[in-house]
Every structure is written in structure tokens, then in C-alpha cells.
Amino acid sequence: MIEYVKTILQKVSFSKYLFERELRKGLRLISPTEIQEFKDWCYQMFGKIHHVILNRYFEPAY
Numbered sequence: 001m002i003e004y005v006k007t008i009l010q011k012v013s014f015s016k017y018l019f020e021r022e023l024r025k026g027l028r029l030i031s032p033t034e035i036q037e038f039k040d041w042c043y044q045m046f047g048k049i050h051h052v053i054l055n056r057y058f059e060p061a062y
Contacts, residue, residue: 002034006041013046020053027057 005026012018023042030038039058047054 001029001031002038005029005038009042009046013049016050016053019046019050020056023053023057 005022008022008026009019012022026038027035039054042054042058043051
């Protein structure tokens with residue numbers, strides 16, 4: 001399932017709105033054991049353009 005979510009995010013990365021929506025949906029599909037791998041991949045691929053969105057979904061709440 002993680003590969004499917006990665007593919008979708010690559011296709012919608014041009015739009016902040018679509019990227020955030022698909023990231024939110026994708027996080028529900030990915031198993032808890034894959035979250036760290038997915039997080040690392042997201043920051044590597046999209047960290048420069050969508051860092052605010054990624055921080056919103058991956059940074060721990062205090």
C-alpha cells in the first residue's frame with residue numbers, strides 16, 4: 001500500500017491542496033510499521049516544497 005500512496009503523492013505534488021488531502025488519506029492506509037520509512041521518503045522527495053504540510057502531519061504534538 002505504501003507504494004500506491006507514494007505514486008499518488010508524486011502525481012499531485014504540484015498542488016498544495018491536493019498534496020495535503022492525499023497525504024492525509026495515505027496516512028490512514030499505511031501500516032504503523034511503515035510510517036517512519038514513509039516519513040523519511042516524504043521529506044526527501046517533497047521537503048523543499050511542502051515542508052509546512054509535512055511538519056503538520058509528522059511532527060509530534062507536545
